[in-house]
Amino acid sequence: MQFEARQYGHLLTWRHRFHSFLLAPYINMLSVPWPVGVARIPDARALFCSLFSEMGGHTWCSVLAPVVLNPSELETWQGLAGSERRRRQWLRGRIAAKDAVRLLLEDRYHLEASYADIEISSNKYGQPVVNGELVAKLGCRLCLSISHSGEVAASVAGECFDRKGVGIDVERLDESHEGLEEAGFIASERALLDDLVASGRKEWVLRLWCSKEAVAKALGRGMMGNPYSLVIEDVDVETGRVNLNIAGQLARELHNYANKSLKAYTGRDETLVFATSLI
DSSP, X not given: OOXXXXXXXXXXXXXXXXXXXXXXXXXXXXXXXXXXXXXXXXXXXXXXXXXXXXOOXXXXXXXXXXXXXXXXXXXXXXXXXXXXXXXXXXXXXXXXXXXXXXXXXXXXXXXXXXGGGOEEEEOTTSOEEEESHHHHHHTOOEEEEEEEETTEEEEEEEEOTTOOOEEEEEEETTSOOTTHHHHHOOHHHHHHXXXXXXXXXXXXXXXXXXXXXXXXXHHTSTTTTOGGGEEEEEEETTTTEEEEEEOHHXXXXXXXXXXXXXXXXXXXXXXXXXXXXXX
């Protein structure tokens, strides 16, 4: 499969991607492959990451939704409560996720999959789950994670094998995150941030926050409403690696992980700060 996005990479504008997709929706991607999102994870070759960033108007949603979503997904999207912004974010995330799965299926199984071949639902914890007849026939179990920030959506997919899951989180450095440091971190974590001032405090606030989100997603439970359920123990500035432990209700529910150091790998791509985790 010669994805259009691979030819142009990040230089491919939303308009070009959109038009190319409409001309050949079963071949071209709306996202771009984003290997930088998983590059620092050991065994990163087993993971496939995509980034969807668009500057189009709201009309693209009504054009794309019936093409990229199957009937069940379309019904879910149409029934989403809340603002139009939330509906657009949800659709961006599904597009990025399906493209990440398409990259995986092409690389691992040499299969050309369309958006309609892949169904993404959510389990009772809100974790995305890959379904669909094609995946069922392959008999593979895929791990998937989705993140949104502004007009950007990112997703990472991999085969689970003996893994608990994979997680990704992205945040825009050029957006306001007022109050995040005070609300998201305990005193010992803020002390770690004090040592990172020279490396850019705002960037590292986002890196550490993304680390919590990525590990929480990889564990499949989220933060359970409390950012203190994940505690950052130490940071390797040079590699971007962050070590975390779980605490509170999360540790009680996932007691097998209560005394284990869990890792997230952080980075920055222009104004996008991110973290990924493979548990």
